[in-house]
Amino acid sequence: MKRVIQYILIVILFSVWGIILTNKESFRESFQSVKRQYIDRPCSEPVQYALGEVDPRFGVSREDLLKYAEEAEYVWEKDFGKNLFKYNPGAEFKINLVFDERQLGTIEADKLEGELGKLEASHNAISKQYDSLSGAYKKRANDYEKDVADYKKELDEYNDDVEYWNKKGGAPEDEYDKLKKKKKELDEEYKNLEKERKALNDLVEKTNNLATKEQQIVNNYNNNLNSYENKFGETREFEKGVFDGLSINIYQFKEAADLRLTLVHEMGHALGMGHAENPESIMYYLMGDQEMENPALTKEDVDALNKICNL
Numbered sequence: 001m002k003r004v005i006q007y008i009l010i011v012i013l014f015s016v017w018g019i020i021l022t023n024k025e026s027f028r029e030s031f032q033s034v035k036r037q038y039i040d041r042p043c044s045e046p047v048q049y050a051l052g053e054v055d056p057r058f059g060v061s062r063e064d065l066l067k068y069a070e071e072a073e074y075v076w077e078k079d080f081g082k083n084l085f086k087y088n089p090g091a092e093f094k095i096n097l098v099f100d101e102r103q104l105g106t107i108e109a110d111k112l113e114g115e116l117g118k119l120e121a122s123h124n125a126i127s128k129q130y131d132s133l134s135g136a137y138k139k140r141a142n143d144y145e146k147d148v149a150d151y152k153k154e155l156d157e158y159n160d161d162v163e164y165w166n167k168k169g170g171a172p173e174d175e176y177d178k179l180k181k182k183k184k185e186l187d188e189e190y191k192n193l194e195k196e197r198k199a200l201n202d203l204v205e206k207t208n209n210l211a212t213k214e215q216q217i218v219n220n221y222n223n224n225l226n227s228y229e230n231k232f233g234e235t236r237e238f239e240k241g242v243f244d245g246l247s248i249n250i251y252q253f254k255e256a257a258d259l260r261l262t263l264v265h266e267m268g269h270a271l272g273m274g275h276a277e278n279p280e281s282i283m284y285y286l287m288g289d290q291e292m293e294n295p296a297l298t299k300e301d302v303d304a305l306n307k308i309c310n311l
């Protein structure tokens with residue numbers, strides 16, 4: 001009985017061990033086949049890649065991702081004059097878009113940038129309005145001052161005339177009528193001046209309101225800018241993408257050019273390239289000084305590639 005149990009135990013142990021070994025072996029084998037294919041001979045045979053997981057929250061279709069991958073491929077191939085990569089839907093090596101807090105942050109940054117853009121536009125519109133309003137005010141206020149001075153002069157003349165005739169004990173009828181007519185004109189002028197004074201006050205109030213609104217927008221803009229810089233001010237590292245030997249995982253990008261440049265960089269790693277010293281190099285560890293719209297290899301990138309390819 002004891003023997004039988006021992007035997008069974010040994011059989012179980014061996015089969016478990018067997019499973020572990022096989023798994024380990026097949027993992028090592030598949031890793032080595034990738035390694036062989038991508039790193040040992042990257043230049044004699046093209047690296048075959050497929051698209052893996054493409055999270056829809058990135059807003060990039062599989063077709064577009066493939067297009068960007070092919071463009072990234074071309075950056076490596078155009079000076080090399082040979083196929084270094086090849087799309088093959090059945091390939092083991094995958095390009096994935098993996099969504100996590102990194103891209104969430106990018107989306108938030110995008111939103112804040114949009115907010116800043118809108119604030120800037122409305123600030124521009126309001127300051128234009130303010131300029132034209134305060135320009136109109138200055139001209140009208142100037143005219144008003146002149147009209148007030150004229151009115152005062154005429155009023156003084158009228159008062160002098162009245163005083164003169166009062167001293168004489170009264171004006172003759174025609175002078176009296178003239179003074180009466182003048183008084184009516186002056187009253188009318190006074191009413192108009194009062195109307196203009198009120199209109200000018202309204203204009204001042206409107207202009208001041210605009211200035212307050214403008215200041216609010218400036219404050220709002222500065223607050224938004226502060227929180228933007230606190231959150232997203234640092235340089236963009238290439239850790240937004242990772243090549244792990246079996247796949248390229250992309251975690252973060254802002255726009256197509258950003259995604260493409262990240263792909264070019266990670267595909268460089270897939271060819272077996274390390275990081276470069278020149279900040280303009282595709283293989284520099286930070287993104288920022290490379291040509292975004294038309295990424296191109298620097299001499300350092302080309303030399304490193306030739307070294308890998310034993311050229």
Ligand SMILES: [Zn+2]
Pocket residue numbers: 238265269275284285
């Ligand atoms: Zn890198």
